Amino acid sequence: MPKSVVLDDFLCIKGYRTVNEGYLVKWRGRMYVLGKPSLTLRQQKLVVLERFDGRLSLRFKGRNLEYRQVLEPKRPAPKPAVVKTRRKTPKYDPPPSHPWRHQIFGNGQPL
Secondary structure (H helix, E strand, O other): OOEEEEEHHHHHHEEEEEOOOOOEEEOOOEHHHHEOOOHOOOOOEEEEEEEEEOOOOEEEOOEEEEEEEHHHHHOOOOOOOOOOOOOOOOOOOOOOOHHHHHHHOOOOEEE
């Protein structure tokens, strides 16, 4: 086997990720920020190499990049849904002296 071949690069889990605007890379539920980012890295694909001993490498165009793990910001707890109940409008009950209370037809007696 040639000496230029690094066996660790073949015996690992490889994945391709895109660097976002904040130079963050997500891999298996964790977030990593690049140590010395350049403008050319934004929106570029890089290779994530996870070795079986737990080591991780971020590689772009054959170069290993510096990185550090960051914690994801905690999302605020969702507010409970507020159910608005419509207030029942009271039924209008006209007073006894109201004209609607008097019969127009008939014997003239109030209702």
